[in-house]
Amino acid sequence: MSLPKYASIDGEIIEWENAKVHVASAAFKFGTAVFEGLRGYWNSDEEQMYLFRMEEHMQRFEFSQRFMRFSDIYEAETVTQKTIELIQANKFKGENLHIMTTSYVSGMGGPGVCGPIGLSITAQERPRSDRVLGGVTAQVSSWMRVPDNAMPMRVKCNANYNNGRLATVQAEADGYDTAIFLNSRGKVSEGPGMCLFIIRDGIPMTPSISNDILESVTRDSVLKLIEDIYGIKPIERDIDRSELVAADEAFFCGTAWEITPILSIDRINIGTGQIGKTTKELQDIFFATSEGRKKEYMSWCHPVYG
Ligand SMILES: Cc1ncc(COP(=O)(O)O)c(C=O)c1O
Numbered sequence: 001m002s003l004p005k006y007a008s009i010d011g012e013i014i015e016w017e018n019a020k021v022h023v024a025s026a027a028f029k030f031g032t033a034v035f036e037g038l039r040g041y042w043n044s045d046e047e048q049m050y051l052f053r054m055e056e057h058m059q060r061f062e063f064s065q066r067f068m069r070f071s072d073i074y075e076a077e078t079v080t081q082k083t084i085e086l087i088q089a090n091k092f093k094g095e096n097l098h099i100m101t102t103s104y105v106s107g108m109g110g111p112g113v114c115g116p117i118g119l120s121i122t123a124q125e126r127p128r129s130d131r132v133l134g135g136v137t138a139q140v141s142s143w144m145r146v147p148d149n150a151m152p153m154r155v156k157c158n159a160n161y162n163n164g165r166l167a168t169v170q171a172e173a174d175g176y177d178t179a180i181f182l183n184s185r186g187k188v189s190e191g192p193g194m195c196l197f198i199i200r201d202g203i204p205m206t207p208s209i210s211n212d213i214l215e216s217v218t219r220d221s222v223l224k225l226i227e228d229i230y231g232i233k234p235i236e237r238d239i240d241r242s243e244l245v246a247a248d249e250a251f252f253c254g255t256a257w258e259i260t261p262i263l264s265i266d267r268i269n270i271g272t273g274q275i276g277k278t279t280k281e282l283q284d285i286f287f288a289t290s291e292g293r294k295k296e297y298m299s300w301c302h303p304v305y306g
Contacts, residue, residue, distance in 0.1 A: 008086040008121035011078070019120060026105035026113045031159030033104035034064035037193075037255045038217075040087060040097035040123065040304065041290045049087060049097070050292045050301035052255075054080055056217045057101075060156060065103050067155045071115030074103050079119065080302070086121050087304050098126040098256065102158070128258070132283075135261035135275050136177035136252070138191070140241060141167040145181035145189035145212045153190075153212050164192030178252075180244070180265065183212040188239040194254030195219040196262075197234070198247035199278055204234040211238065218253040221300065225285055228296075249276025251283075258290075259283040 007019035026032035036057045040049045058076030065073045079101050087097065099121065106118040146153065146163045153160060167179035180196060181189040190196055190213040197206045197219075204226050209215050226234050244250065248271045250262040259282055261275040270276075288294050292301040 004090045004092075004122070004124055006086060006089045008082050008119075010119055011082050013086060013089045019122070021104065021118070021120075022106065022108070024108040026107055026109065026111065027118070027158075030111050031157070031162075032068070032111070032113070033102050033158040034061065034068055034070075034156050035100055035102040035158060036061045036064075036156060038099050038101075039126075039255055039290070040092065040099060041292070041301075042094055042096055043291045043293065044094070046292065047093070048292065048306070049092065049304040050290070051080075051083070051099070051304060052290045052302075053217045053221065053300045054083075054302040056220070060215070060217070061101060061103065064156045065117075067152075068157060069114055070103060070105065070117050072117045074101075074117070074119045079121070082119070083121050083123070084304050087123050090123060092123065092125065093305075095125040095127060097123050099123045104158075131177065132258045132260045135263040137264045137267070138178050138180050138252075138262050139171040139174055139176040140244070140266055141170060141179040141181050143167045143170065143179070143181065145183045147184045148210075148212055154209070154215050156214060161193070168192045181212075182241060185238075186241065187211055188241060188244060189213055190216075191252050191254075191257070194252040194257040194260070196250065196252055197222060198239065198244060199249040199276065200243065200247050202248075203232070204278070205239060206234060206236055207239050208236040216254055218255060218258070221286070221289070222253050222259065222282065225282060225289065229281075229285060245270070247271070249279050251276070251279045259286050 006013050038057045102120045107113045143166045171179040183189040189211050195216040244265050245268050250270045252260040261279045289297045
């Protein structure tokens with residue numbers, strides 16, 4: 001895939017090649033940075049790009065910066081405007097996008113350094129992956145999800161992602177597509193970069209937010225869609241490891257993973273080992289919603305053009 005022409009650094013549109021961070025910065029040395037990954041969905045009928053739940057992503061972005069005690073906070077309004085400017089400068093049309101907004105400590109010093117703060121934004125074309133459409137296999141990881149009182153997963157701090165890296169690399173080395181973490185209490189937590197739902201006897205459920213997960217925007221969307229469409233309130237609670245395999249259907253959800261069916265866990269089929277009926281229905285509704293094709297959810301879609 002070709003690289004975009006421009007990135008955005010500290011609010012300025014610059015050539016992609018010049019988007020650099022100093023090797024002595026805390027961001028580089030310690031991963032002292034927080035980010036949001038979000039998507040632009042192209043609606044070909046309207047010739048419009050919609051940023052999916054930009055407001056909620058930006059609320060979380062502000063929270064992460066405050067939590068990490070950054071000396072300055074890039075606010076939602078500024079980052080939204082700069083993101084739109086970048087997409088327009090790159091003239092992205094016709095394909096979905098993956099966007100990253102990152103606020104980072106460019107200051108040099110020890111791990112306690114709190115500023116100055118830089119802002120980078122990148123946007124790249126990213127078509128829907130085959131995994132989203134075809135489903136994945138997962139391994140319950142031998143790596144534990146980092147607990148909230150060590151490095152809180154609800155804060156989208158770059159350094160947190162090495163926990164997910166270890167589990168991903170292990171899962172791939174063992175012949176799986178991805179991993180599922182258990183937390184320090186042995187309960188199901190989430191995937192390396194996505195949350196998880198199971199459906200058991202017709203009841204959708206997902207680990208509650210006190211299971212060391214990121215408070216996912218997609219998870220929140222799925223909770224609302226399930227309630228609106230099926231008239232049932234999904235259950236948010238502790239989920240045991242053995243319940244994963246007792247499930248009739250299971251799927252991951254997240255900005256990058258959208259709604260991705262889980263076909264098997266630890267090589268045991270989930271249901272029939274095919275994409276579940278409800279999972280497929282939810283996937284279709286989620287795609288339509290994020291492309292701005294569902295009038296009742298237009299408040300989730302932030303237009304880029306016009
Ligand atoms: C650890 C983790 N969990 C869950 C998610 C899903 O969150 P969201 O739906 O807000 O993208 C992500 C997404 O980036 C993530 O990194």
